[in-house]
Amino acid sequence: MDKALKKYFPIFVLPTALAFTIGFVVPFILGIYLSFCKFSTVSNAQFVGISNYVKIWGDATFVHSLWFTALFALASIIFINFFAYTIALLLTKRIRGANLFRTVFFMPNLIGGIILGYIWQLIFNGILSYYARTLTFSAAYGFWGLLILMCWQQVGYMMIIYIAGLQSIPSELYEAARIDGASPRQQLFKITLPMSMPAITICTFLTLTNSFKLFDQNLALTAGQPSNKTEMLALNIVNTFYSRTGWEGVGQAKAVVFFILVAVLVLLQLKLTREKEVQQ
Amino acid sequence: MKKANKRKGTALTVFFSVLSLIYIAPIFIIVMNSFKRKAYINRVPFEMPTEKTFAGLQNYVEGITKTNFWESLATSLFVTVASVAVILLCTSMAAWYISRRKSKFSKMFYYLCVFSMVVPFQMVMFTLSKTADTLHLGTPWGLIIVYLGFGAGLAVFMFTGFMRSVPIEIEEAAMIDGCNPLQTFFIVVLPILRPTLISVGILETMWIWNDYLLPYLILDLNRWMTIPIAIQYLKGGYGSIDWGAMMAVLVLSIIPIIAFYLSCQKYIIKGVAAGAVKG
Numbered sequence: 001m002d003k004a005l006k007k008y009f010p011i012f013v014l015p016t017a018l019a020f021t022i023g024f025v026v027p028f029i030l031g032i033y034l035s036f037c038k039f040s041t042v043s044n045a046q047f048v049g050i051s052n053y054v055k056i057w058g059d060a061t062f063v064h065s066l067w068f069t070a071l072f073a074l075a076s077i078i079f080i081n082f083f084a085y086t087i088a089l090l091l092t093k094r095i096r097g098a099n100l101f102r103t104v105f106f107m108p109n110l111i112g113g114i115i116l117g118y119i120w121q122l123i124f125n126g127i128l129s130y131y132a133r134t135l136t137f138s139a140a141y142g143f144w145g146l147l148i149l150m151c152w153q154q155v156g157y158m159m160i161i162y163i164a165g166l167q168s169i170p171s172e173l174y175e176a177a178r179i180d181g182a183s184p185r186q187q188l189f190k191i192t193l194p195m196s197m198p199a200i201t202i203c204t205f206l207t208l209t210n211s212f213k214l215f216d217q218n219l220a221l222t223a224g225q226p227s228n229k230t231e232m233l234a235l236n237i238v239n240t241f242y243s244r245t246g247w248e249g250v251g252q253a254k255a256v257v258f259f260i261l262v263a264v265l266v267l268l269q270l271k272l273t274r275e276k277e278v279q280q
Numbered sequence: 281m282k283k284a285n286k287r288k289g290t291a292l293t294v295f296f297s298v299l300s301l302i303y304i305a306p307i308f309i310i311v312m313n314s315f316k317r318k319a320y321i322n323r324v325p326f327e328m329p330t331e332k333t334f335a336g337l338q339n340y341v342e343g344i345t346k347t348n349f350w351e352s353l354a355t356s357l358f359v360t361v362a363s364v365a366v367i368l369l370c371t372s373m374a375a376w377y378i379s380r381r382k383s384k385f386s387k388m389f390y391y392l393c394v395f396s397m398v399v400p401f402q403m404v405m406f407t408l409s410k411t412a413d414t415l416h417l418g419t420p421w422g423l424i425i426v427y428l429g430f431g432a433g434l435a436v437f438m439f440t441g442f443m444r445s446v447p448i449e450i451e452e453a454a455m456i457d458g459c460n461p462l463q464t465f466f467i468v469v470l471p472i473l474r475p476t477l478i479s480v481g482i483l484e485t486m487w488i489w490n491d492y493l494l495p496y497l498i499l500d501l502n503r504w505m506t507i508p509i510a511i512q513y514l515k516g517g518y519g520s521i522d523w524g525a526m527m528a529v530l531v532l533s534i535i536p537i538i539a540f541y542l543s544c545q546k547y548i549i550k551g552v553a554a555g556a557v558k559g
Contacts, residue, residue, distance in 0.1 A: 005381045008461045012377035016370045023429015024396045027404035042410045095292045104300040112490025114508040126325030164553045237402045259403040
């Protein structure tokens with residue numbers, strides 16, 4: 001089989017390999033290289049060593065966006081997972097219309113970030129207009145607005161994963177616990193929660209990376225207003241590239257830092273998931 | 281005991297019914313406002329259109345002309361359908377090859393694909409748009425190649441993961457019976473891959489249909505726009521937004537999404553759960 005396959009390499013792998021090289025490998029390597037250069041197009045790059053990386057930390061907007069993103073990620077992990085888990089717990093009880101509710105809660109997840117941003121901009125501005133304010137009045141409004149938007153979008157998605165996790169818990173465990181006289185509360189904390197740890201890890205990680213990479217929603221809801229105070233990392237990088245001339249190199253260096261940050265988070269997650277799997 | 285449980289169940293159903301209504305309220309508000317005159321949308325966003333504020337289909341007419349909506353819809357549809365089809369075909373073939381022919385290349389390619397899933401788009405954004413520019417990929421056709429390249433990671437990862445659980449014996453039997461690798465793949469392997477094809481297809485569709493930044497940077501915007509780009513373009517310079525046109529376009533762009541969702545809901549929810557557990 002091995003030999004027969006080898007001749008077919010150009011048909012089976014070459015299209016994907018070529019597109020992958022154009023779409024990922026070359027841009028990635030060039031990106032690393034350019035982060036050490038001063039440039040405005042790829043062809044006029046001049047090597048400048050690590051000065052781009054030094055400049056990043058002097059850029060107050062970047063440092064602010066880093067903190068804003070981290071805080072937002074933390075808040076969204078807590079809120080989204082709390083709501084998603086609670087809803088999943090209630091929906092796995094036998095209640096009428098559970099399927100319909102599941103359908104409704106999942107629906108916003110399919111709507112794109114740009115569309116979501118404008119929907120909620122109208123709603124928030126509508127509510128705030130009663131107090132003669134707008135969404136861009138202060139960064140706190142933008143923060144909570146974005147959080148509500150993300151909850152609306154992602155709770156349904158996480159709920160699906162939690163429901164799958166809850167349904168895979170063997171019912172014998174509950175029967176045994178009931179015979180031993182465990183209260184519903186004890187069952188929740190001693191059986192349900194520990195047994196859904198794998199799903200909780202997955203969802204924590206998903207909300208974490210989703211919030212770190214958040215771009216469309218951020219752009220459409222506040223576009224970083226007021227004065228870049230609600231700008232998240234991804235938007236900050238894009239703005240550095242395309243709204244400030246002469247800063248392309250710094251933008252690329254920020255992108256590399258961003259990439260390393262996301263990669264570290266993912267690795268950490270993988271390690272945590274593996275450890276949990278061993279324990280079970 | 282049973283009676284108490286039943287009452288509790290009814291209470292929960294009522295609670296969730298109310299919550300569901302609140303959940304779809306934003307969509308309802310958008311639809312409602314799309315029939316109001318521009319000037320009233322921001323002033324009274326939570327009131328039903330009255331005789332004074334009713335605008336008929338005026339917002340829709342304006343929105344459609346301002347965004348070139350039908351053309352954007354066609355571009356979005358073409359790019360999404362073609363890219364997903366190409367991704368499914370090419371990456372499933374590649375994944376089968378690398379999981380059945382163990383070589384250094386196969387291993388390296390697999391790990392590169394996994395690695396690419398970790399890399400955020402902003403990392404390659406600038407260089408990818410320049411590379412695409414040099415290769416003249418700024419058309420809907422070119423965009424398919426870019427999506428194949430950037431979407432390959434997740435797809436190859438998921439297909440390879442599934443291939444591991446498929447016994448190789450069936451394929452070997454097919455080969456012994458005289459099938460060449462192409463026949464083996466299309467007659468034997470592809471039907472087995474069906475559930476993963478659906479999962480990958482749905483994940484990539486959701487991504488490509490809603491994607492904003494990649495097509496924004498790569499497409500020649502004077503000639504083509506996708507729906508997210510067209511919507512963002514409604515926001516003029518200085519951040520002023522024509523809310524009448526915006527409402528109408530938002531409603532129009534949500535309709536295909538909801539239609540898609542309701543028609544393949546079962547697959548979507550399953551696909552998402554499968555993708556999340558693996559990814």
